[in-house]
Amino acid sequence: MPKPGPRGILSDDVIVDAALLLLDTRGPEAMSMRGIATQLGVAPNALYTYFPDKAAVLRAVVDRLIGTHADLSALADSSGLPRARIRTLALGLRAGLIRHPGAASVLLGAPMDGPQAMLLGEHLLSALADAGVEGPSGARASYLIIVYLLGSVALEALELDPTRPAPPEEDRIAARRQAFDRVPAELFPRTAAEAATMATYIGTEQFTWGLDRLLDGLGVPA
Template sequence: MKPGPKRSLSEDAIVGAALKLLGERGGDAMSMRSIASEVGVAPNALYTYFPDKAAVLRAVVDRLIGEQSLDVFTDRGVPWRRRVHEVALGLRTRLLDHPGATRLLLGAPMDGPRALAFGERLLDLLTEAGLSEEDAARASYTLIVYLLGSIALEAAELDPTQPAPPEAERVAERRKGFDAVPAEAFPRTAATASVMAAYISTDQYLWGLDRVLDGLTGRRGRS
């Protein structure tokens, strides 16, 4: 029997295989050996491109961040705050398409070329909003922590191997849990159960984003 065609190997192919495995099995089941099997090579072939699994995961994070178009940042015909909203919503949609990989976001540095390009455009937008370069840098970090932290917490409630259910279904399921909280022991929690159940909603995500932006731009001109 003739051997099958030799599969091409590249950084992109390896990252794509890792992303596929994260979606099928989750992070705990992914290894250099499983990635190698997915791309049809011996495990030691991967080390030509990545020194270890951590480096692969960093590249996965960079690809996920890079799926967000940077064109939104530069359209000065759109108010800067609306552009932040569009970027934030686009990032959330793309990352929640890969909940298994999104859980890695808070554990891997964002220092790849796509992440750096994203950060640079965000700095441009914040200086356009009136912040000094130093304040824009601090504000950029604060925004990224809020956005990625919110998305990662939302992804943590999803099955990484299954498509995410509609938002309304997920909120309704969370509400069942809050309805079981004894009101006599936790009266404030019980009284705001509908709000807490919707922590994973788009409304909550944008509510928090606007409060962060209000605080950041309120410091404009002050050291």
């Protein structure tokens, strides 16, 4: 239930909304308690009724991003094939996070321990168990999948302006291809020969290729 706030405008959700707006328009550095308060038109002290510090706000932002972009219902649907459930989760969450280029640094800098993150972890463990990967192996596999997902998003985000929407994937790949075309083939012949493929490293095809190889290695049947 929302706590009373100055002029009745504040709540946990309102503060997280303001933090996300700053993330998307001014980058992760703007998400200070003072910056959020300024965005909302209140004194910084007003925020501490809802969150004890910036770290708590970042945890809530991470949980909002996961809850918004992770298809937890599909992941939890035991009638579906485990591999398809995991792929749906990973592809959807990756696509959603790339729409917030500044989110990568937040996800890598704040614990994933909110309610939505815990649900994601629980359902991922269940999907892996349904595939026969359980116990300690299932826990390690779950961690490996999350690391692959977040690492891929973080590397893509490095090439994006965190204060602007991500350009279409095909445009980003084309720009990378132009950069690879400037690589001197006489010095880096293998790189030049594989430039077309290497330009797609940030694309969905590469992400899916890697995810499938990862799931193959973990013993999740196709």
